[in-house]
Amino acid sequence: MRSLYKIASVIFLIILTNHAYAESFYEYKAFKKRDPFLPLVVKEPPKDIKREDIKPKKGAVPLESYDVSSFKLIGILWNKIGYYAVIKLPDGKFYNIREGTRLGLHGGKVFKINKDSVIIREQKRDYKGVLISKDTILRLREEEG
Secondary structure, eight states: OHHHHHHHHHHHHHHHHHHHHHHHOOOOOOTTSOOTTSOSOOOOOOTTSOHHHHSOOOOSSGGGSSOGGGOEEEEEEEOSSOEEEEEEOTTSOEEEEOTTOEETTTTEEEEEEOSSEEEEEEEEEOTTSOEEEEEEEEEOOGGGO
């Protein structure tokens, strides 16, 4: 009888430990469920926007290789045709620009040149993917004007 009691208690312990182990172990079955590590909201650009349009491209022309805010306006000159400006790039080189000249990383264009400032208009996409215009004004310093 003692041996039967020992066998029964061993079997009971085995069943009890297996049951306790089964309750402490959890397995996530992802079949037809979302991945819990992916964000709930995914911002994707609208279908009509290409991926290469979103990121600014570095151009082959030095004027298109730098951000517009890094340009320095050196002088503004005019003649019978109209105004043109001299700007200095971060690499130390000087360039003449007129209205309509393309420059900047975001496809900017010289919109207007006045006697003391240059307005550069860039087309950028906001966080929703909507195209917006951003004007950057380069002004002459007082001692240079």
